[in-house]
Amino acid sequence: MKWSKEVENGITRRKFVKNTAIKGAAAFAIGTGGFALPASAGSNQSSPQISGKTIREAVRQTRVCRTADVVVVGGGPGGIGAALTAARSGADTVLIERYGHLGGMGTGGLVTIIPNLSDFSGKQQIAGISQEWVDRLERREAADYPKKEHWGSDDKKLVAYYEDRSFFNVREKTVIYSVHIDAEISKCILNDMVEEAGVKTYLHSWGTEPVMDGNTVKGVIFESKSGRQAVLARVVIDSTGDGDLLPYSGAAFDSDINPALRIANLSFSYWIANVDLKKYQDYRKAHARELADQMREIRRRGGNAGFLTSNLKDQDGLVWVFPRYANSSQVDVEELTRVEFTGRKEMLMSHDYYKKNIPGFEHSYIVLTNPQLGTRGSRRVVGEYALTEKDMNTNKPIEDTIAIFPDVDRGKDSLKYPVTYIPYRCMVPRKVNNLLVACRAFSSDEIANNFFNLIPHCIALGEAAGIAAAQSISSGVDLRKINIRALQTSLKKQGAILPA
Numbered sequence: 001m002k003w004s005k006e007v008e009n010g011i012t013r014r015k016f017v018k019n020t021a022i023k024g025a026a027a028f029a030i031g032t033g034g035f036a037l038p039a040s041a042g043s044n045q046s047s048p049q050i051s052g053k054t055i056r057e058a059v060r061q062t063r064v065c066r067t068a069d070v071v072v073v074g075g076g077p078g079g080i081g082a083a084l085t086a087a088r089s090g091a092d093t094v095l096i097e098r099y100g101h102l103g104g105m106g107t108g109g110l111v112t113i114i115p116n117l118s119d120f121s122g123k124q125q126i127a128g129i130s131q132e133w134v135d136r137l138e139r140r141e142a143a144d145y146p147k148k149e150h151w152g153s154d155d156k157k158l159v160a161y162y163e164d165r166s167f168f169n170v171r172e173k174t175v176i177y178s179v180h181i182d183a184e185i186s187k188c189i190l191n192d193m194v195e196e197a198g199v200k201t202y203l204h205s206w207g208t209e210p211v212m213d214g215n216t217v218k219g220v221i222f223e224s225k226s227g228r229q230a231v232l233a234r235v236v237i238d239s240t241g242d243g244d245l246l247p248y249s250g251a252a253f254d255s256d257i258n259p260a261l262r263i264a265n266l267s268f269s270y271w272i273a274n275v276d277l278k279k280y281q282d283y284r285k286a287h288a289r290e291l292a293d294q295m296r297e298i299r300r301r302g303g304n305a306g307f308l309t310s311n312l313k314d315q316d317g318l319v320w321v322f323p324r325y326a327n328s329s330q331v332d333v334e335e336l337t338r339v340e341f342t343g344r345k346e347m348l349m350s351h352d353y354y355k356k357n358i359p360g361f362e363h364s365y366i367v368l369t370n371p372q373l374g375t376r377g378s379r380r381v382v383g384e385y386a387l388t389e390k391d392m393n394t395n396k397p398i399e400d401t402i403a404i405f406p407d408v409d410r411g412k413d414s415l416k417y418p419v420t421y422i423p424y425r426c427m428v429p430r431k432v433n434n435l436l437v438a439c440r441a442f443s444s445d446e447i448a449n450n451f452f453n454l455i456p457h458c459i460a461l462g463e464a465a466g467i468a469a470a471q472s473i474s475s476g477v478d479l480r481k482i483n484i485r486a487l488q489t490s491l492k493k494q495g496a497i498l499p500a
């Protein structure tokens with residue numbers, strides 16, 4: 001299916017440097033602040049037009065560094081799923097990631113949990129690449145989860161044991177399959193997985209806008225230390241989590257979120273190491289009321305109360321703190337900056353308090369803050385189908401089901417409706433062609449998104465998007481008209497679990 005090959009492979013270093021050098025006359029400043037903004041590589045116009053509060057940038061020539069069948073923007077859970085299955089399905093695949101590692105929130109966000117893989121009965125419902133990731137982690141003793149024979153158990157002793165280990169192991173007094181993972185080992189494993197699949201990866205690269213021909217996406221422009229470049233592709237998959245390509249593609253999106261919902265919050269996460277957890281647990285059991293008062297006091301001072309433990313082998317002294325921050329938008333750079341500053345101040349204040357007052361924390365230290373600020377909810381594409389709360393309150397599979405999500409977080413409603421079926425169409429934007437959205441920006445209302453924008457869920461979306469993209473290209477059929485049965489068959493072959 002190789003539609004394309006590297007273009008300008010033979011470009012010489014000298015020529016490249018010449019092509020991308022900033023032309024003196026094209027550098028300009030705005031207002032009195034004097035921000036020196038270089039114009040793009042190869043600009044053929046000497047100055048931009050500046051008027052009022054906007055500027056019209058100089059017309060620019062952007063170097064096409066490569067062509068591909070599929071380009072995936074964002075190397076988090078959604079992007080990993082998409083890039084791997086697209087490449088494994090035979091598509092020449094490019095992955096563009098803004099940071100120096102893969103995994104998104106699952107690594108850089110310090111969200112080291114792959115939860116809710118089984119339903120209450122103990123039946124695994126999400127497998128595929130999530131399971132491959134876990135299997136590889138396990139070989140390095142870098143994953144922790146309840147024993148398989150205990151999934152679905154309501155045995156009181158087992159439930160108490162697993163609940164004590166982690167909040168994620170138990171729902172409605174039943175043991176479920178959730179996995180705690182190691183972030184650093186994960187980064188290495190994800191690199192191996194994309195390499196083995198033959199994905200061409202660009203790290204340290206921001207996907208900035210889609211290349212559009214009318215309503216059709218033709219590729220992506222990305223920026224990096226190598227300058228501004230483009231990858232042309234037959235299908236583009238937006239896995240940026242925030243739907244970064246949507247505003248420039250013309251695709252409609254929602255971003256309203258009820259402030260009371262989990263996904264309305266940003267997080268500034270950090271890890272504290274060298275905690276004597278045995279001492280802490282003894283204190284917690286013997287002085288529950290005193291501890292509750294102390295947590296209240298931290299909160300009163302504006303600090304971060306509560307944490308989760310790592311549970312991984314040899315990480316006995318490590319805890320994860322993930323305070324939430326209300327915000328006006330999770331894609332507003334000023335809000336992101338505010339939370340970075342506030343988060344650090346509150347972290348120091350909280351840790352000082354812990355060290356001084358909470359037994360077990362005397363010799364602890366802050367070992368890491370999240371390299372990727374915790375973003376939970378921003379843009380959600382308006383797709384051919386929007387998954388809503390209504391879809392959670394039914395037990396009927398949808399015809400184009402591409403994933404089954406265990407529904408375990410809604411108390412009694414979950415017991416009534418233990419799984420939700422996810423349609424392919426919730427990744428297909430209305431009106432824009434050759435684009436899929438495979439990440440937490442999938443088409444959904446705020447309620448469905450609040451429950452299902454989790455790590456394995458986004459991987460599952462990505463898996464379906466990658467295969468769909470490859471099939472659309474190989475069969476020459478529009479993404480809206482692909483053969484759903486063939487997609488489901490390929491998904492099953494790649495390890496996904498679907499309705500019989």
Ligand SMILES: Cc1cc2nc3c(=O)[nH]c(=O)nc-3n(C[C@H](O)[C@H](O)[C@H](O)COP(=O)(O)OP(=O)(O)OC[C@H]3O[C@@H](n4cnc5c(N)ncnc54)[C@H](O)[C@@H]3O)c2cc1C
Nearest residue numbers: 074076077078098104105207240241267374439440454455
């Ligand atoms: C504090 C916190 C706790 C959470 N707890 C859990 C939990 O316990 N379990 C769980 O499953 N989920 C949890 N979540 C939610 C979950 O982590 C995310 O919803 C999930 O990671 C979404 O996956 P994604 O691929 O859509 O986006 P992300 O994980 O955000 O990945 C997006 C990727 O795209 C990259 N990217 C973004 N924009 C660009 C761009 N323009 N160009 C190039 N690359 C780009 C990012 O660097 C990142 O690698 C939590 C989230 C937070 C913030």
